[in-house]
Amino acid sequence: MGENCTRRSFIKRAGATAVGAAMLGSLTACGNSGMMNLTADSSVAENSTAEGNEFYCTCGWSCSFCQYRIFTREGNVAHMLPKPDFDYVTCLKGRSRIQRTYSDARVQYPMKRVEGTARGAGEWERITWDEAISEISKKWLEVEEKYGPLANSYYQGGGGFQGSLNGNAGMIMRLFNATGCTKWDYSFDNATNTGLTRGGIQWFDQNEPKDFVNSDYILFFGGNPINAQIQMSKHLFDAQEAGAKIVVVDPHFSPTAAKADKWIPVKPGCDAALYLGIIKRFMDEGTYKADFVLNHTCAPYLIKKSDGMYLRGGEYQNEPLHVGPPFWVTGLPTEIDPIMVWDEKEGKPACFDTCQNPAWSCPDENYITAWDMFKDHVQEWTLDKVMEVTGISEEDFDFLYNVLQPENKVAHYINFGTGAYENGLQAAYAMTAMIAMTGNFGEPGRSVGGFDCMYGNFFGHALTAPSNGKMCKAVTWLAACDIVSTGKLQGEDYPVKTLWVSHGGLIGGSVNSGRNKREMLDKMEMIVVQDPFLTDTARYADYVLPVCDMYEFEDVIPLNHERNVRITEKCIEPMYEAKTDSEIARLFGEALGLADAVCDVTDDDWWKGTFDDVPAAVEHGITLDTLRKNKLMRYVDEEPYIGNRDYKNFITETGRLMFYVDNPTPRTPSNFDVAAVTEREKMPTYFENKISGENSEYAEEFPLVCMSWRNPSRVHMTHFMKDWARDVMPTPTLFVNPEDAEKYGVEEGQDLLITSTVGQCVMQCALHPGIRPGSTVYYKGYSETESKLGSQGAITTDYADAYAVNCSFFDNRIKIEPWKN
Numbered sequence: 122m123g124e125n126c127t128r129r130s131f132i133k134r135a136g137a138t139a140v141g142a143a144m145l146g147s148l149t150a151c152g153n154s155g156m157m158n159l160t161a162d163s164s165v166a167e168n169s170t171a172e173g174n175e176f177y178c179t180c181g182w183s184c185s186f187c188q189y190r191i192f193t194r195e196g197n198v199a200h201m202l203p204k205p206d207f208d209y210v211t212c213l214k215g216r217s218r219i220q221r222t223y224s225d226a227r228v229q230y231p232m233k234r235v236e237g238t239a240r241g242a243g244e245w246e247r248i249t250w251d252e253a254i255s256e257i258s259k260k261w262l263e264v265e266e267k268y269g270p271l272a273n274s275y276y277q278g279g280g281g282f283q284g285s286l287n288g289n290a291g292m293i294m295r296l297f298n299a300t301g302c303t304k305w306d307y308s309f310d311n312a313t314n315t316g317l318t319r320g321g322i323q324w325f326d327q328n329e330p331k332d333f334v335n336s337d338y339i340l341f342f343g344g345n346p347i348n349a350q351i352q353m354s355k356h357l358f359d360a361q362e363a364g365a366k367i368v369v370v371d372p373h374f375s376p377t378a379a380k381a382d383k384w385i386p387v388k389p390g391c392d393a394a395l396y397l398g399i400i401k402r403f404m405d406e407g408t409y410k411a412d413f414v415l416n417h418t419c420a421p422y423l424i425k426k427s428d429g430m431y432l433r434g435g436e437y438q439n440e441p442l443h444v445g446p447p448f449w450v451t452g453l454p455t456e457i458d459p460i461m462v463w464d465e466k467e468g469k470p471a472c473f474d475t476c477q478n479p480a481w482s483c484p485d486e487n488y489i490t491a492w493d494m495f496k497d498h499v500q501e502w503t504l505d506k507v508m509e510v511t512g513i514s515e516e517d518f519d520f521l522y523n524v525l526q527p528e529n530k531v532a533h534y535i536n537f538g539t540g541a542y543e544n545g546l547q548a549a550y551a552m553t554a555m556i557a558m559t560g561n562f563g564e565p566g567r568s569v570g571g572f573d574c575m576y577g578n579f580f581g582h583a584l585t586a587p588s589n590g591k592m593c594k595a596v597t598w599l600a601a602c603d604i605v606s607t608g609k610l611q612g613e614d615y616p617v618k619t620l621w622v623s624h625g626g627l628i629g630g631s632v633n634s635g636r637n638k639r640e641m642l643d644k645m646e647m648i649v650v651q652d653p654f655l656t657d658t659a660r661y662a663d664y665v666l667p668v669c670d671m672y673e674f675e676d677v678i679p680l681n682h683e684r685n686v687r688i689t690e691k692c693i694e695p696m697y698e699a700k701t702d703s704e705i706a707r708l709f710g711e712a713l714g715l716a717d718a719v720c721d722v723t724d725d726d727w728w729k730g731t732f733d734d735v736p737a738a739v740e741h742g743i744t745l746d747t748l749r750k751n752k753l754m755r756y757v758d759e760e761p762y763i764g765n766r767d768y769k770n771f772i773t774e775t776g777r778l779m780f781y782v783d784n785p786t787p788r789t790p791s792n793f794d795v796a797a798v799t800e801r802e803k804m805p806t807y808f809e810n811k812i813s814g815e816n817s818e819y820a821e822e823f824p825l826v827c828m829s830w831r832n833p834s835r836v837h838m839t840h841f842m843k844d845w846a847r848d849v850m851p852t853p854t855l856f857v858n859p860e861d862a863e864k865y866g867v868e869e870g871q872d873l874l875i876t877s878t879v880g881q882c883v884m885q886c887a888l889h890p891g892i893r894p895g896s897t898v899y900y901k902g903y904s905e906t907e908s909k910l911g912s913q914g915a916i917t918t919d920y921a922d923a924y925a926v927n928c929s930f931f932d933n934r935i936k937i938e939p940w941k942n
């Protein structure tokens with residue numbers, strides 16, 4: 122640090138950075154001549170290669186995990202550039218992380234709410250780490266003793282940082298598992314994955330994005346990457362140049378639709394009806410890929426008419442268990458009671474995995490094949506009905522059907538949009554069935570995925586299991602209010618008294634924040650939030666613990682769109698009194714009397730376990746040391762990786778895609794009425810969303826459906842502290858179609874009072890002809906402190922499907938009017 126420049130003065134000056142410079146991802150810094158704008162200093166990058174001042178960091182948010190070259194000067198981060206050979210477009214959110222790290226919103230030291238003040242009132246007293254650890258641990262142990270371990274609870278989100286050691290599946294999870302507390306499952310964005318998984322598709326076994334160039338079509342369902350995954354645009358545009366056509370199915374003319382070759386507008390929340398209509402047409406016209414359907418789906422499986430369950434070998438002929446496909450999570454062998462098919466040659470049932478002549482239909486009146494059952498099921502989805510329910514035109518329906526023909530190589534780019542409704546699980550399940558008709562997997566140009574390669578999740582997860590053998594009990598956050606109000610989960614006593622949040626912005630990031638505050642948070646005897654920033658959630662805590670941000674620790678990022686692992690290096694010392702998650706886990710492990718179970722794993726053990734447990738890492742020589750040298754290492758040889766070769770990676774019991782499941786299970790425990798909807802879960806089914814549906818009981822009072830787009834200047838709730846984000850997009854904004862604006866008497870630029878079925882907020886009106894009439898869209902990610910009244914989190918409903926148990930972020934209805942302050 123220079124003579125006249127302390128770390129504090131550096132930070133103060135950094136806070137005063139001009140927006141223009143920040144947009145270029147740089148900050149002012151101290152130098153002998155005082156303030157210097159590093160963007161103007163073109164010599165910085167060339168001159169910053171001296172040992173010790175150049176590092177590699179990986180932007181650890183859950184959008185792409187872009188890797189950067191980081192330049193430090195005098196112990197501070199001064200500049201960052203994308204890694205020279207990085208094959209994606211990085212974004213300004215990542216390139217301006219320096220502003221975030223040095224922002225005024227950093228939590229600098231442990232803080233305690235001033236006794237007698239209300240939660241959220243902003244009255245804090247500074248305490249030491251020792252005081253924080255002692256007071257929090259004391260309360261945690263008291264609650265555990267009085268009510269049992271499940272009365273303490275832990276909430277983690279996903280978007281904060283995804284490192285192996287310091288991410289949400291790192292040491293901190295080992296700590297909470299060791300306590301055996303309740304772990305709130307945040308229940309975001311799960312419907313799509315749950316529906317695809319039920320059908321058998323591994324969402325993360327897609328071809329790598331470089332393979333887009335080999336596709337005839339890139340088909341977007343519920344995806345808007347130009348906002349949400351801008352880094353993907355290079356590969357999309359490369360593919361377009363190579364001749365691939367981009368087709369976007371979306372209610373709105375989204376930024377991605379604007380770049381597409383074809384936009385297919387549909388009504389919100391009706392996707393399952395569209396897919397069922399296409400499946401019917403495949404069946405009616407016999408254009409499905411027959412050998413694939415017969416041999417890689419449940420089509421020939423026999424269902425007993427008596428009870429709707431599959432006929433199994435054990436029951437039918439005392440068949441011993443067969444060897445099943447390896448369990449996709451662990452790779453360990455499985456044993457299964459084989460499902461029976463009708464052997465056409467022998468004229469009797471036979472095991473699916475040994476029968477050479479499975480029949481499409483069964484002559485025995487006791488059974489029906491899944492194919493015939495499903496064929497009956499989709500018959501109602503005539504073209505007229507599909508057009509009526511989804512709003513699609515006949516021309517667009519024909520176009521989509523032709524795109525999906527098995528001879529076309531299609532990259533299905535599926536993201537979270539279709540799942541953001543009550544019926545989202547069914548939409549994804551129906552999509553699986555539709556793609557099953559085409560066998561569109563396992564070759565260059567053919568893939569299905571969301572391009573968030575969760576495979577990397579397998580690195581190091583075993584270490585989250587503590588050595589005392591305990592584990593958290595996962596319960597959905599969506600049931601938290603009910604559980605706390607009633608003190609019961611599924612009829613059993615279930616008191617919850619404390620809440621600890623890490624990696625999570627549950628206020629604003631989750632749904633119905635007003636209810637969550639009233640019925641859950643306000644009832645807690647203690648709320649602890651560990652976070653680098655004073656987020657809405659942190660402001661509502663009793664204790665806030667400062668956590669390190671990127672640049673301040675070393676970690677490994679195993680997730681991204683490709684099959685590689687990336688390092689993120691420590692470039693500077695932790696700022697203020699911030700500690701890493703792993704340090705916090707160890708400190709509280711000691712204080713809670715769990716040192717033996719938590720602290721017995723050192724960082725070295727962690728890295729060894731992270732890589733030694735994963736055969737692909739061992740095979741490719743990935744260790745922390747080799748990563749330190751190489752910065753990024755692939756764990757497959759093939760490039761680009763092609764997912765699901767030979768159709769080996771379908772993740773069902775029998776290794777086949779399913780469109781009939783005889784024993785559907787909810788994604789996670791809740792207090793919701795599962796039995797009431799079990800029957801409709803067996804086959805992909807369209808049902809109208811209770812809230813956003815056209816015929817909803819709320820439609821008259823709340824005429825507009827309200828959805829959201831990812832914000833180009835923010836990632837979830839993590840950028841409110843950046844000056845440029847506030848300057849470029851300063852105001853929460855609601856996009857309204859001009860026809861609706863006229864109808865409801867609102868104008869461009871006006872502050873709107875938005876009233877939903879659950880809460881209120883104020884956003885500014887922006888007219889947008891690309892928004893589907895009857896619906897609205899807002900950019901998410903604004904903090905409560907940025908709203909003139911209420912907040913975005915207060916208007917989203919927490920109504921959920923009992924099986925998906927998912928935050929239905931798009932399943933909202935609102936009314937709008939000019940706001941009279």
Ligand code: SF4
Pocket residue numbers: 180181182184185186187210211212213214215216350351352836
């Ligand atoms: S925010 Fe996402 S796209 Fe932007 S740099 Fe970071 S990881 Fe990449």
